[in-house]
Amino acid sequence: MTSLATVKLTARQRGDFQTPEELAREVWSTLDAAQYDLVIEPTFGLGSFLTTMPSECKANVLGWEIHKIYYQAMIATFGEKIDSSRVRLLRRDVFTASGTDITATPDSTVLVIGNPPWVTNSEQGTLGGANSGEKRNLKNLSGFAAMTGKSNFDISEAIILHFVSLLKDRCRSVQFALLTKFSVVRNLVQFLAPHASIGDYEFHKIDSALHFNAAVDAGLLKFRLDKNSELRQTCWMYASVGGAKVGEIGLVNNKLIYDLAAYRRTGFMESDGRSGYVWRQGVKHDMSKRMELSETAGGIRNGLGELVDVEDAVLYQLYKCSDIFHGRQSRYVVPIHQRDLKDNLEDLPERFPKLHLYFTKHEAAFRARKSSIYRNRPTFSIFGIGDYTHYVYKIAIGALYSAPVFRLLEPNPRPAIVDDTSYMLATNDYDEAVYLLAIVNLDCSREFLNSISHATEKRRFSKDVLARLLIPPMEKCPPELRHKLKCEWARSRTFSTELQRSIQDWLSKDQPKRTEKMNFELLPNALTL
Numbered sequence: 001m002t003s004l005a006t007v008k009l010t011a012r013q014r015g016d017f018q019t020p021e022e023l024a025r026e027v028w029s030t031l032d033a034a035q036y037d038l039v040i041e042p043t044f045g046l047g048s049f050l051t052t053m054p055s056e057c058k059a060n061v062l063g064w065e066i067h068k069i070y071y072q073a074m075i076a077t078f079g080e081k082i083d084s085s086r087v088r089l090l091r092r093d094v095f096t097a098s099g100t101d102i103t104a105t106p107d108s109t110v111l112v113i114g115n116p117p118w119v120t121n122s123e124q125g126t127l128g129g130a131n132s133g134e135k136r137n138l139k140n141l142s143g144f145a146a147m148t149g150k151s152n153f154d155i156s157e158a159i160i161l162h163f164v165s166l167l168k169d170r171c172r173s174v175q176f177a178l179l180t181k182f183s184v185v186r187n188l189v190q191f192l193a194p195h196a197s198i199g200d201y202e203f204h205k206i207d208s209a210l211h212f213n214a215a216v217d218a219g220l221l222k223f224r225l226d227k228n229s230e231l232r233q234t235c236w237m238y239a240s241v242g243g244a245k246v247g248e249i250g251l252v253n254n255k256l257i258y259d260l261a262a263y264r265r266t267g268f269m270e271s272d273g274r275s276g277y278v279w280r281q282g283v284k285h286d287m288s289k290r291m292e293l294s295e296t297a298g299g300i301r302n303g304l305g306e307l308v309d310v311e312d313a314v315l316y317q318l319y320k321c322s323d324i325f326h327g328r329q330s331r332y333v334v335p336i337h338q339r340d341l342k343d344n345l346e347d348l349p350e351r352f353p354k355l356h357l358y359f360t361k362h363e364a365a366f367r368a369r370k371s372s373i374y375r376n377r378p379t380f381s382i383f384g385i386g387d388y389t390h391y392v393y394k395i396a397i398g399a400l401y402s403a404p405v406f407r408l409l410e411p412n413p414r415p416a417i418v419d420d421t422s423y424m425l426a427t428n429d430y431d432e433a434v435y436l437l438a439i440v441n442l443d444c445s446r447e448f449l450n451s452i453s454h455a456t457e458k459r460r461f462s463k464d465v466l467a468r469l470l471i472p473p474m475e476k477c478p479p480e481l482r483h484k485l486k487c488e489w490a491r492s493r494t495f496s497t498e499l500q501r502s503i504q505d506w507l508s509k510d511q512p513k514r515t516e517k518m519n520f521e522l523l524p525n526a527l528t529l
């Protein structure tokens with residue numbers, strides 16, 4: 001294999017974000033520097049974690065850096081500051097680090113400190129680089145490839161795991177203190193969960209725009225490896241480096257929970273496959289200029305400004321993700337000419353001749369759609385369509401927002417549909433629509449959904465997240481509650497706090513026996529509205 005140290009990597013391939021000394025000092029201030037025998041800086045760069053090492057730290061120092069200019073600069077500056085017999089700085093690819101480089105003894109206390117590269121393996125792919133360590137020396141951490149093999153992972157994740165693997169049987173304890181993206185923390189907490197001697201995770205948020213001019217959710221990740229102890233498996237979250245503790249994340253039944261306190265209160269809303277309803281993604285057509293039509297005083301126009309003459313009955317009212325979130329009226333109508341995904345649209349000319357004529361005029365644009373989902377499908381086909389699309393009432397949520405806002409969409413006067421960045425429950429029964437709205441809008445539902453998803457996810461309220469919310473079939477709801485729901489909604493189009501509490505009580509008491517391992521007891525009685 002070519003040595004990476006002989007390859008010219010760009011700054012992006014090296015994930016180069018040099019840490020300001022002030023931030024490195026903050027990181028050191030959270031550590032007891034005097035206790036370590038060996039300090040490892042996996043990718044030291046210009047070396048701020050080494051140049052700011054507190055004087056009470058008498059440890060040996062070991063580090064790697066691939067970039068020649070940084071290496072030379074570091075040797076020049078650091079060499080003057082510290083007794084060189086204690087220091088071993090290598091101009092090498094860190095993925096070549098092996099057991100023979102580690103000078104620790106079984107009694108050693110080691111600190112791994114630094115800021116490994118901020119770049120993902122897929123970015124490496126597009127940059128034509130090979131700086132991922134993917135196929136190098138991670139095989140001894142079985143399961144890593146299975147978990148991250150084909151998916152995208154940060155190369156800092158691979159570097160951290162490389163050192164976990166190198167150090168776990170070579171010393172007494174290791175403290176890791178590394179600046180990383182939050183996504184790395186998520187993966188590590190999940191991946192390392194089976195190892196009881198690895199834990200005590202902490203994540204201290206940093207202002208990455210201020211320190212690195214980068215819009216990334218990043219922070220200081222600390223965790224310990226102590227072969228003689230059982231460590232806490234959850235990760236405490238801090239508002240800033242050494243700042244206030246603001247939460248706790250951890251695994252429950254192998255799924256990451258982003259707010260354990262909230263989940264303890266609302267985990268009874270975990271459906272465990274018992275939900276009576278299926279969330280559906282909205283309509284996808286990739287033809288917004290031609291399919292999203294505006295109703296104007298002068299008639300219906302498309303996004304190209306053309307007047308469009310199509311059958312009234314085929315037009316449905318479109319609610320986009322932002323319309324749902326902001327409680328706005330629909331701004332467009334969309335032709336829904338397809339019955340479901342099996343519909344071959346052969347009878348389209350007979351069913352909707354005017355629409356067929358309009359589509360035929362724009363056939364070239366339909367054929368030019370890039371997404372592979374349209375391949376081998378009828379030319380005018382659209383996606384996210386089923387019998388549910390034609391149901392009269394929809395309970396909708398825009399998935400791209402970081403707060404769960406649900407709305408009941410009623411025909412006005414046309415049936416409502418949602419776009420493909422939104423999800424919905426659909427029914428023809430008005431009472432059922434009201435029941436569904438009441439359940440999804442409970443405080444415990446929203447708190448539960450927030451606890452199982454993370455605000456930085458692009459599609460936070462995905463189908464998978466929504467499917468975890470317990471919504472029993474309406475027939476299971478006690479008749480007196482159903483009656484109250486109907487009456488209150490008819491009277492005021494809201495649900496009283498008292499009624500919401502009653503529904504929440506019903507949901508929290510109707511608990512099946514859980515068989516899987518939970519790392520705490522659920523507390524259904526600690527409910528708050």
Ligand SMILES: C[S@@+](CC[C@H](N)C(=O)[O-])C[C@H]1O[C@@H](n2cnc3c(N)ncnc32)[C@H](O)[C@@H]1O
Pocket residue numbers: 004013014015016017018019020042043044045046047048049064065066067070092093094095114115116117118131
């Ligand atoms: C995010 S910067 C941080 C540098 C330094 N630790 C600091 O905190 O300022 C990452 C560093 O990793 C170096 N690097 C990237 N890939 C490497 C590899 N495979 N082996 C060694 N160093 C590498 C880069 O050149 C860069 O200096």
